[in-house]
Amino acid sequence: MSFVKTNIFLFIILLCVMPFFYSTIFSQTLKEKIAQMVWVGFSGTRLNDTIKIDLSKRNIGGVILFANNISNPNQIKLLNDTIKMFAKTPPFIAVDQEGGKVARFNSTNGFANTYTAYQLGTVFNSEDSTRKQAKLMANWLLQCGFNVNLAPVADVNVNPNSPAIGKLERSFSSNPFNVYLHDKIFIEEFENKNIITCLKHFPGHGSALQDSHLGFTDISNTWQQYELTPYQNLINNDYSNIIMPGHLYNSKLDEIYPASLSKKVTTDLLRNNFGFKGVTITDGMNMQAISANYSFEDGITLAVNAGNDIILYTGTLRYGSSLAQQVINVIYNKVNDGTIPLIRIEESYNRILELKKKFKIITSIENIAKETPPDFILYQNYPNPFNSSTTIVFNLPARQNVSVIIYNQLGEKIKEILNNEELPVGENKIVWNGLNDDNKPVSSGVYLYRISSGRNALYGKMILQK
Known part of the structure; x- marks a missing residue:
């Protein structure tokens, strides 16, 4: 066999076998990257076996904790340390600590009760008061081993009777510029303790007549353009941590999908128009606004294609097996069949790693x-x-x-x-x-x-x- 014929023969063999080796190596790397896009929650004050495996074997990117996970300061510190120990990649460990009625730390579990955002931004409207409380809560999170606070709320108090925002006094003010100022103070104090913050719920939940936890939430006729002001001002001031698009339908922004599943809102408006360069996270995907209107697979696929970097679920199991694994498999299969572009995974994975590096969650020892x-x-x-x-x-x-x-x-x-x-x-x-x-x-x-x-x-x- 001549030299040329031999090389052609070897080239044909490589063409046949390379896809197999490439697929094997690539699939492992791809699943690890996808897993970094997945957060889940769990019940109780100890890790269960599923969460341990989700962290150590499946490489999930983070966990979210609620009041049922917290009994006292020593217990939650040990729990968070255990989470870090089991994690294959250092994880985000998040909690909702807005203050007031949405506060996982309070007087019932060894901490203290706090003011609502409305009290701070409207009743007091004092930089010193907001800064003092934010500093106190940031210290709690730091001491207990958290690295993410899913707060502050950037919603404007358009409707004081809005069931998920106004009635719970979660908005700082009906004045969008005041919301921006108090959000900025809040963020500064948490960043001083190296805690990541998350603005929510883009493009604004403050006018809603419904609660997206309970069902479809249409803000088309109540939403005001100025509800975007806190986000735009903060992004203009280099905010690049996390923003949470809400499960909010606004036909003025997208005639088909709610913000969390909308590329027009999450990518075109938030990223391309406003210039946001940080990480986006969905609100809980098991909330009725999504789970009652979209299938499990469709919801996940739309959320990823919309431009969300993190898919958030608040549970551990689905039909008796790992919820995280099922989310990972849905995304993996959708990438393989071309429904989700591979570049979406790469974009999200890189943003997540950059945020972890910025806040020293991933450090030199990990590399x-x-x-x-x-x-x-x-x-x-x-x-x-x-x-x-x-x-x-x-x-x-x-x-x-x-x-x-x-x-x-x-x-x-x-x-x-x-x-x-x-x-x-x-x-x-x-x-x-x-x-x-x-x-x-x-x-x-x-x-x-x-x-x-x-x-x-x-x-x-x-x-x-x-």
């Missing part, structure tokens, strides 16, 4: 390559969580020099336990007593440890709970 030989086995650490000390167990395939370093969640070195010390073949045990390099006790929280030998390294997570 270190993990080159691990097959026989270099980590058996985790025990106990985990631990109080005074924990034992890290690993197996070496041969006698070699090993380093063991403890890091905090920001990737900062806390303790160097071993520095290139020779260890024997087989099982080895290293004890960490919760002290740093200055032999001072470290605080409660999630820590990472790195066991390395040459170019090979293993990583693990552990919780110190005092």
